[in-house]
Each structure stands twice: as structure tokens, then as C-alpha cells.
Amino acid sequence: MPEKIAIELGEIQKTMLLPLWGRAQETAKTHPALVDRAAQELVARLDFDFPGLTAGISPLTQAAWVMRAVRVDQVIHDFLQESPRAVILNLGCGLDTTFERVDNGQLTWFDLDLPDVIALRRQLIPENPRRQLIASSFLDPLWLQGIKAPGRLLVVAAGVFYYAERRDVRHFLVRLAGRFACQVLFDVCSPLGMRVANRRVLHNRRLGTGAQLKWGLRDPRDLLKWDPRFRLLHTYSYFGANASHLPLNLRLAGLISDALQIQYMLHLGL
Ligand SMILES: C[S@@+](CC[C@H](N)C(=O)[O-])C[C@H]1O[C@@H](n2cnc3c(N)ncnc32)[C@H](O)[C@@H]1O
Structure with a gap:
């Protein structure tokens, strides 16, 4: 061991x-919506108080993380089919x-995160020529210069843009559009969703205030005003049809969350 x-x-x-x-918890269920054995192995490798971090997390929030991963897999799968x-x-x-x-x-994959995350990741998941x-x-403009994408490019940002200011997300997406014609898949929350999430952060003794969300979006069409190259390919609700396996109470709560657009996913063409 x-x-x-x-x-x-x-x-x-x-x-x-x-x-x-x-994702690790979901994998352990009898009928999981997502099977991610690597997540289970990673959780087991880390010396960290997961029960302390996750105490008080609602089953709906937990399901939302899984729904997001299911959607990401679907979109990547469709992209790779083409x-x-x-x-x-x-x-x-x-x-x-x-x-x-x-x-x-056959695909080529880049995983980007802040230096301390990448240092940890490096200890756990090996790089290879197709996975760097x-x-x-x-937000740093330099790394983008080093990316070569001879084939089609899909950019995924799951649970990430919330932590940046609106203007910074905008600058990044415009810069990306200037470098590549590509697609981008990411999740956003409504201003209401942001308030709910930030209350959760405040009540979690293991998360500092630095983990507060900064950007929420009421209307996805606002993004199209950021740059004439931006096209809205799809708006995905978090739960929707993917939630059919959930217990009835969570499915109903998911429906309400979707109706209020607490969190949703956007698929843009740049
Ligand atoms: C909620 S986690 C999501 C992680 C992963 N996408 C997932 O779904 O499991 C947010 C991640 O975004 C990263 N992040 C936040 N701001 C970032 C930034 N400006 N540049 C790179 N990574 C950032 C954090 O370090 C963290 O790993």
C-alpha cells in the first residue's frame, strides 16, 4: 500500500x-450514475479529513457534482465521435x-490548474505524450501561446469560472477566441445560486472565504454581447434527463434547482 x-x-x-x-461516493453506490474508480483510488491515497470537509453537504449538491461530470463526459464523447x-x-x-x-x-489532453494543484497531481497521475x-x-495569457491544437479543440472548465471576476472570464474567453476557433463547455450559476453556494462556503469550517464564488450569470445570452465570434451552442440544465436514476426527492429538488437556474452548463462556439 x-x-x-x-x-x-x-x-x-x-x-x-x-x-x-x-464522484468517488457515487461510484460506490449500487446503481451509480457515474463510475469513476480513479476518483475512489485518489481519495484513498490522500491524507485528508474528507468527512470534516463534506459534513453538512446536501445530497442535492453531491448529486450536482455527479450530474456535471456526466454532462462533461457526454459532450466530450460526442465531440470525439466527430x-x-x-x-x-x-x-x-x-x-x-x-x-x-x-x-x-487518440485524443490529446491538457490538464491545467494552479501550481500547487499540479504539483499534487503530478505525484498521483502520471503524464504521458497524450496527457500533459x-x-x-x-487567466495568465502566457500558457495559451504554448498550446498547439492541430485538430479540433474543446475547452472544458468544470467548476472553475465561478472563482474569477466577470471581466477576467470575459478577457480570457476573448483571448481564447483570438487564438483558436474552438468550443468551450463550462458551468455557471445564477446570482441566486451564487448566494446559496457562498452561504455553504461560509458554513464549511474547512473552506476559507477565498473559496467564495465571484461570478454568476442570469442570462446566458449576455455572453454573446462579449464578442461577435461567440455562439451559444447549447444550454444544459444540471439535472434534466440525466437525473432519472436519482431518488424521487432528489429528482424533484433537481427540477426546482433547474427551474431556478441555480446552476447550468453552457456550451459555446468561439
Ligand atoms: C471546484 S474545483 C473543480 C475541479 C475539477 N474541475 C473537478 O470538476 O473536479 C475548482 C478548480 O479550479 C481551479 N482554479 C480556480 N481558479 C483557477 C485559476 N485562475 N486558474 C487555474 N485553475 C483555477 C482550482 O484550483 C480547483 O482545482
Whole structure:
């Protein structure tokens, strides 16, 4: 049994442990919506008080992390059907193991996160020529210069843009559009969703105020005003049809959450 790895992470970075734990918990269920054995293995490798971090997390929040991962897998799967040799850029990757779930043996994958996350990731998940790590803020303009995408490019940012200011997300997306014609999949929350999430952060003794969300979006069409190249390919509700396996109470709560657009996913063409 390899030695457990201790964690020293910044406040925003620590948020990655929540969806990781959610995917591991889901995998252990009798009828999981998502099977992510790599997430289970990672949780087991870390020397960290997961029960302390996740105490008080509602079953709906936990289900939402899983629903997001299911949607990400679906969109990547469809993208790869059309372009098997595509490049996938996973921003704010945390300890996400989407690669393990969707790899078709041909794609090229970049996992980007802040330096302390990438240092930890490097100890746990090996790089290879088709799977590379980038230690940088996605807001730093430099790393983008180093990316080569000879095939089609899909950029995924799951649970990431919330932590940046609106103007910074805007600058990043405009810069990305200037470099590549690509697609971007990410989640956002409504201003109401942001208030709910930030109350949760305040009540979690393991998360600092640095983990507060900064950006919420009421109307996805507002993004189209940011740049004439932006096209809204799809808006996905979090729960919707993917929630059919959930217990009835969670399905109903998910429906309400969807109706209020507490969280949703956007698929943009740039
Ligand atoms: C809630 S976690 C999501 C992690 C992963 N995408 C997942 O779904 O498991 C947010 C992640 O975004 C990363 N992050 C936040 N701001 C970032 C930035 N400016 N640049 C790069 N990564 C960032 C954090 O370090 C963290 O790993």
C-alpha cells in the first residue's frame, strides 16, 4: 500500500476535493450514475479529513457534482465521435479523472490548474505524450501561446469560472477566441445560486472565504454581447434527463434547482 499523501493547498484549490469525493461516493453506490474508480483510488491515497470537509453537504449538491461530470463526459464523447483526434483542454482540472473515463486512445489532453494543484497531481497521475500538465492560472495569457491544437479543440472548465471576476472570464474567453476557433463547455450559476453556494462556503469550517464564488450569470445570452465570434451552442440544465436514476426527492429538488437556474452548463462556439 503506497504511503498516503498530505495536502497543502490554497483556499480555492481545496474546492477540488469536493467533486472528487462526490464522484468517488457515487461510484460506490449500487446503481451509480457515474463510475469513476480513479476518483475512489485518489481519495484513498490522500491524507485528508474528507468527512470534516463534506459534513453538512446536501445530497442535492453531491448529486450536482455527479450530474456535471456526466454532462462533461457526454459532450466530450460526442465531440470525439466527430473528431477522434481532438485536443481537450481541461481548465481547473483539480484531481479530475475525466481522461480515464473518456479516453479513446487518440485524443490529446491538457490538464491545467494552479501550481500547487499540479504539483499534487503530478505525484498521483502520471503524464504521458497524450496527457500533459500545465501549472498556471488560466487567466495568465502566457500558457495559451504554448498550446498547439492541430485538430479540433474543446475547452472544458468544470467548476472553475465561478472563482474569477466577470471581466477576467470575459478577457480570457476573448483571448481564447483570438487564438483558436474552438468550443468551450463550462458551468455557471445564477446570482441566486451564487448566494446559496457562498452561504455553504461560509458554513464549511474547512473552506476559507477565498473559496467564495465571484461570478454568476442570469442570462446566458449576455455572453454573446462579449464578442461577435461567440455562439451559444447549447444550454444544459444540471439535472434534466440525466437525473432519472436519482431518488424521487432528489429528482424533484433537481427540477426546482433547474427551474431556478441555480446552476447550468453552457456550451459555446468561439
Ligand atoms: C471546484 S474545483 C473543480 C475541479 C475539477 N474541475 C473537478 O470538476 O473536479 C475548482 C478548480 O479550479 C481551479 N482554479 C480556480 N481558479 C483557477 C485559476 N485562475 N486558474 C487555474 N485553475 C483555477 C482550482 O484550483 C480547483 O482545482
